[in-house]
């Protein structure tokens with residue numbers, strides 16, 4: 569069986585960076601499942617779809633014209649052949665993604681698309697329900713957390729480096745709202761799988777977390 573490692577956790581816990589590092593280090597594929605919810609949200613906004621129109625949103629999710637392209641420093645994401653790699657990272661799109669992600673029809677529409685990412689030699693899948701719903705049979709499941717303040721600080725630093733100025737208090741409020749929305753929805757809420765290994769990254773460097781996950785991969789698959 570092709571090995572799958574799931575990494576779930578709240579926004580800003582460092583999942584994306586770690587998943588990317590580990591996938592690169594192992595030469596495995598990467599599924600950034602949040603990007604599919606972000607792309608759905610962006611496509612709805614571009615097509616001025618009403619966020620209450622569940623069937624129209626589900627249709628968008630089912631037919632997303634998306635493609636991914638590996639580049640040396642990560643992944644480029646295209647919607648209708650337009651490079652939206654940066655556009656989908658906006659905070660407003662994150663919030664809208666969290667909203668469409670609460671819709672059962674959207675989650676169903678994206679399920680098989682996510683499972684189709686499994687290919688040799690292995691897959692690192694990053695999201696909220698990778699270990700609980702999408703890949704419940706994965707032999708290694710990680711749940712990554714960090715305090716809300718630490719997550720907001722990291723995001724603040726990232727945005728500042730990009731020349732975007734936001735208030736730290738606004739980021740904390742935004743993260744709390746998104747955690748609340750993702751954890752309390754009835755369908756596939758954010759929660760650790762029963763057999764997940766918890767990693768609190770609050771006081772760990774990116775390098776330390778990457779090494780910790782690589783060790784777990786080695787223990788599990790060799």
Ligand code: DC
Nearest residue numbers: 601602603605665666669695696697
């Ligand atoms: O990981 P992210 O911030 O890119 O995800 C954006 C939103 O998508 C997040 O607030 C919740 C939703 N999401 C989800 O519900 N399930 C996933 N597997 C991944 C993301």
